[in-house]
Amino acid sequence: MSRVLSGGCLCGQVKYQITGELFMAAYCHCSMCRKAHGSAFRPRSLVWAKDFTWIRGEDSISDYTSSPGAHRTFCRNCGSPLIAFSDLYPTIFNLALGTVDDDPGIRAEAHWHVASKAPWFEITDGLPQYAGFPPLPPDWKASP
Numbered sequence: 001m002s003r004v005l006s007g008g009c010l011c012g013q014v015k016y017q018i019t020g021e022l023f024m025a026a027y028c029h030c031s032m033c034r035k036a037h038g039s040a041f042r043p044r045s046l047v048w049a050k051d052f053t054w055i056r057g058e059d060s061i062s063d064y065t066s067s068p069g070a071h072r073t074f075c076r077n078c079g080s081p082l083i084a085f086s087d088l089y090p091t092i093f094n095l096a097l098g099t100v101d102d103d104p105g106i107r108a109e110a111h112w113h114v115a116s117k118a119p120w121f122e123i124t125d126g127l128p129q130y131a132g133f134p135p136l137p138p139d140w141k142a143s144p
Contacts, residue, residue, distance in 0.1 A: 003105070004018065005017070005018040005022075005100055005101070005104060006018075006055070007100040007101050009078050011078035011080075013078070014054070015054075015056045016054050016099075019051050019053070020051025020052075021051075022045040022047050022095065022104055023045065023047075023106070025043070025046075025097065026045075026108050026111065027042065027044075027111045028113055029041045029112065029113045029116060031116050032066050032067070033113070034118060037081055037098075040120075041117070041118075043096070043098060044094055045104065046094055047092070047093050048091060049085070049091050052083070052093050052095075057075070060076055061082065066084075069086055069087035070085075070086050070087075071084060072084045082096060108127060109128070110129065111128070111129045112130050112133060113131070113133075114130065114131060115131040
């Protein structure tokens with residue numbers, strides 16, 4: 001069994017708990033992630049929706065539809081981005097790794113959407129870089 005992770009927003013109004021494994025961690029450089037996080041990229045990981053629970057403050061969460069079918073949630077009090085999800089894959093949440101309280105136990109495996117990365121940021125590590133989304137593993141599926 002995996003360990004329990006907790007996290008939340010900057011002001012502490014919203015808290016969540018994860019009881020499953022995180023997977024497909026990456027740095028996303030798309031312009032929407034950069035703007036939503038005010039950074040050169042978004043450290044993110046996927047988590048199965050069934051393993052994610054809001055512990056408190058769910059009524060403080062706002063949902064912004066950043067593109068058709070793509071939702072970004074954030075604390076309406078402090079603005080912290082929390083999870084993103086897609087109508088196409090409702091069983092998967094895209095977790096903002098910076099909101100996890102402790103070591104999430106996973107490290108980024110790649111840089112995504114480097115075709116739209118910030119021109120002032122240079123990627124200097126040896127991780128694979130993908131112009132958009134990476135190819136999915138052959139055994140990948142949209143539900144556990």
